Structures are given as C-alpha cells and as structure tokens.
Amino acid sequence: NSHGQDSSYFLGWQLYENNPFHEVENPTGIIQMGLAENQLSFDLVESWLRKNPDVMELKKGGESVFRELALFQDYHGLPTFKNELVEYMAKIRGNKVKFDPNNLVLAAGATSANETLIFCLADPGEAILLPTPYYPGFDRDLKWRTGVEIVPVHCWSSNGFRITMFALEEAYERAQKLNLKVKGVLITNPSNPLGTTMTKEELDHLITFAMAKNIHVISDEVFSGTVFDSPGFISILEAAMDRNLENADVWSRIHIVYSLSKDLGLPGFRVGMIYSNNKTVVGASTKMSSFGLVSSQTQYLLTNVLASKRFTSKYMKENQKRLKKRKEMLVSGLKKSGIECLKSNAGLFCWVDMRHLLSSNTLEAETKLWNQMVCDAGLNISPGSSFHCSEPGWFRVCFANMSRGTLQVAMRRIKDFVERSNLMGRIKMNYQQNMSSLSRKLLSNWVRKLSSPDPDEHER
Numbered sequence: 001n002s003h004g005q006d007s008s009y010f011l012g013w014q015l016y017e018n019n020p021f022h023e024v025e026n027p028t029g030i031i032q033m034g035l036a037e038n039q040l041s042f043d044l045v046e047s048w049l050r051k052n053p054d055v056m057e058l059k060k061g062g063e064s065v066f067r068e069l070a071l072f073q074d075y076h077g078l079p080t081f082k083n084e085l086v087e088y089m090a091k092i093r094g095n096k097v098k099f100d101p102n103n104l105v106l107a108a109g110a111t112s113a114n115e116t117l118i119f120c121l122a123d124p125g126e127a128i129l130l131p132t133p134y135y136p137g138f139d140r141d142l143k144w145r146t147g148v149e150i151v152p153v154h155c156w157s158s159n160g161f162r163i164t165m166f167a168l169e170e171a172y173e174r175a176q177k178l179n180l181k182v183k184g185v186l187i188t189n190p191s192n193p194l195g196t197t198m199t200k201e202e203l204d205h206l207i208t209f210a211m212a213k214n215i216h217v218i219s220d221e222v223f224s225g226t227v228f229d230s231p232g233f234i235s236i237l238e239a240a241m242d243r244n245l246e247n248a249d250v251w252s253r254i255h256i257v258y259s260l261s262k263d264l265g266l267p268g269f270r271v272g273m274i275y276s277n278n279k280t281v282v283g284a285s286t287k288m289s290s291f292g293l294v295s296s297q298t299q300y301l302l303t304n305v306l307a308s309k310r311f312t313s314k315y316m317k318e319n320q321k322r323l324k325k326r327k328e329m330l331v332s333g334l335k336k337s338g339i340e341c342l343k344s345n346a347g348l349f350c351w352v353d354m355r356h357l358l359s360s361n362t363l364e365a366e367t368k369l370w371n372q373m374v375c376d377a378g379l380n381i382s383p384g385s386s387f388h389c390s391e392p393g394w395f396r397v398c399f400a401n402m403s404r405g406t407l408q409v410a411m412r413r414i415k416d417f418v419e420r421s422n423l424m425g426r427i428k429m430n431y432q433q434n435m436s437s438l439s440r441k442l443l444s445n446w447v448r449k450l451s452s453p454d455p456d457e458h459e460r
Helices: 008-018 042-051 066-070 079-092 109-121 165-177 200-213 236-242 249-253 279-291 296-307 309-336 363-375 404-451 455-459
Strands: 104-107 127-131 149-153 182-188 216-220 254-259 272-276 349-353 394-398
Touching: 008 363, 042 309, 066 296, 079 104, 079 272, 079 296, 079 309, 104 109, 104 279, 109 182, 109 216, 109 254, 109 272, 109 279, 127 165, 149 165, 165 182, 165 200, 182 200, 200 216, 200 236, 200 249, 216 249, 236 254, 249 254, 272 279, 296 309, 309 349, 309 404
Parallel strands: 127 149, 127 182, 182 216, 216 254
Antiparallel strands: 104 272, 254 272, 349 394
16 A cells, blocks of 8 residues: 555546547547656757667677677676766766766666665665655655655745755654654755755755764755756755765765656666765665666667767757746746746746645645546646645646647646636625625515514514
8 A cells, every 4th residue: 555556646647548638639638747757859869869870770880789788787787888877977967076887876767776775774664754745656666665664854835845954853853753763864856846956055954964863865866957947956965075075974875866767858768876985885786786677778879878978968958948948838828827836947847836726725625626637627737745745735747748739738728727717716706795695685684674663564
C-alpha cells in the first residue's frame, strides 16, 4: 500500500490513458498536463543524430563497434561516458563546481539512484525529512522497498513555500516524538512541483541543520538544466564550497542525484546517477547499481552527444529559451482566466493557485475540483494533495510535454471551465439571495398577521 499508485497523481494518468487527447482523432479527449516531460527540443537532438549517423549505426571511424558494445560491461560504466557526464554537470552549474568521475555512480534513472542512496544511508524504520510539497513518486522511490519513513517538512505559501530553519527543526522534533531516527533530508533543486530554484539562504539552512544533527543531505538536481530565468541555479556542493567545507565532516554527507531525463528530454533512455564524495557510499551504491544498469549502447550514443561541446552549448541555451517562452504562454493563458501561479524560474511545470475556485477550504473540495477538471474540462492536472501540500487548492500544471496548439486548446478549456463555474456560482448566489429575501418577506407577513389587532386579519 505504500507504493502510492492509488494517488490522484497516478490516477489522473490512468484516466488520460483511457481517453487521450488527439487534435484530429480524439479532439474531446483528456489533455495530459500531469507529466513532467520535456518535448520542446527533440528536433535539436534529432538534427545532431542525422548529422552523425555513425553514432546511431554504432560505428566509430566508420568501423562497427557493435560486438564490443553487445558484450558484457561491468557495472562501473564506460569511463568515457562518465567523463563526459561530469563535464556536462559542471557546465550546467557554470563550471563553479568540478566533479570527479570516480565519485559518479550510474543508475537506471533518478528513480533508481534515489532508492539506491536511501538503501545506503538508512535502515528500515529510520526516517528521511522531505520538504513539502514534494514529488509524489518519492513515496514509492524512497520508502516502498527500503522500509524507510518520510517525515514531511511543512512549507507554506505565505513565504513562497521556502524552507526555513523553524520548519526543519519542527519536522525533526516530530520525528523524535514518533521514535524515528532521522538519517537525512532530501530536497529537489530546482523544486518539483514549485519550479523554483533554492536560495543561498535555504541551502545554508540545510547545511547548517545537517551539521548540527549529524545527518546527510541528498540534493535531487534533475531539473538543474531547465533553469530559464533569474535567479540562477546554485548546487548544494557550490553552497558548501562557498563556506569552505571541503575538509569538514559534512562534505562526505552531501550527495547529488542527477539524470538526463529532464534536461535532455530522454526519460526513456533511463540514465541517472549518484554523485558523492563519500567513498563508502560510492562503493556500496556501485555494487547495488548492478541491479539497474544503463545499457552500453545508450552510454556509447550519449558519450558522443555530450562530447559535442558546440551542440550541448547550443542545446542548453535554446532549450532554456523555449522553456521560458512556453511557461510564459501558460502563465498568460491562466491569468486571462483569473488564475495566478507561483513565480517560478525553472522546471517543466507551474505551481498554480486555484484556491479561489474551491467550494470550501478543504481537501474534499480540492478533490472535487480535480475531478471536475479531469472529467468535465478534460485536463489532467495534478492536485496539491498528491504532492503532500498542506494547503488545499494548489495544482501542478505541466507545459513542456505537448505542442503549442495543444496548450492553446488546454487554455481555452480552462477559460470555459472557469466561466461556467463563475456562472453557476452567480446563479447559486442569486438563488440563495432570492430565497433569503422571500423567507424574510414571508416571515414579515407572518409576524404582521400575528400582531394585527383585527381578528378578521388572521382569517385573510
């Protein structure tokens, strides 16, 4: 039951799959706005592959390397691939952080990487702190097989859902009251679902907290290459380096998870990784990676892609430009319908404020609104409750997994839905006002009759 598959986040996917939108074949179907995929820059990757056919044909210098790749490779991964990965990770971070390929462990996506790290850092029945709202898949990735508990760090809209030292301490004390030993805190930076990068102050809070409690920090940075607006991205390692902590104990308790699923739009390739300066963690997670290897063919192809520095520079710049433009299109469309979003600068989604559309400030009202959005408006957006948000009425809406035309259809549907909701609200309000007025009038007449001195008045 702890897998989380019955969450509304995943149920929305099932409803979409039963009735998927297609602009020609099924124009009344459900539009998938609950999937954080980046499909905006496929043409850039495809163009590079067409210009480099040897890579797709598994050739090097015109000679086939098929047999070499088809044979068994150990679970440490291809050294050339790991070298290119650490250079790409540094490039995303403005080369402010250098990565050692010997500290990199390959995994079959960030899902596998996160679970592997939890297996390495905590025992069943111990706890990981996780700021809310957080990615619904973490209920599966972090605890389903590991037996580790998640203790939410409650964040609120009053400060833009920023992490505070008070919130961290409160969560830690709550864990202690539950007799749970806290082994670490996990963050997503940039945030999923907020679409915001963490501030230097937040990162300093996390590092200071980890030092005080002698616990680990896991920074899931899978969206680090999607930052399209200021302020820029600050990695947890950069924040630690700014404090000259390279020789401190906490340096070996900071770990990064990354993948190529979001930045390069390749979730189907299943390329994830763990980066840690802790030799014990690297050693253990490398052995565990044998249960989720990245194929040699995939490593070979992506080695060549990442080695093309001119391409990666062009891709990063153009991809961020496209993400920003598409995000602004979503925000503008929602604003025309009277819906605001949390100010964001990264990611493939917006954190959308629909609290004013709730019939009441309750989880039940949010679930009702979600059902209406999916079933009536034909839009699969993800309710905040599935992200463990403490405030009803927030929704994550994705914008990069569809065409511009499909997003325009979605915006029209939202506008129509809001207008219908407002109309029904006015009708209900007018009805209530009329009934109230009629009740007051009848009551007034009744009182007047009872108080009349004329006995014949009572009979009329």
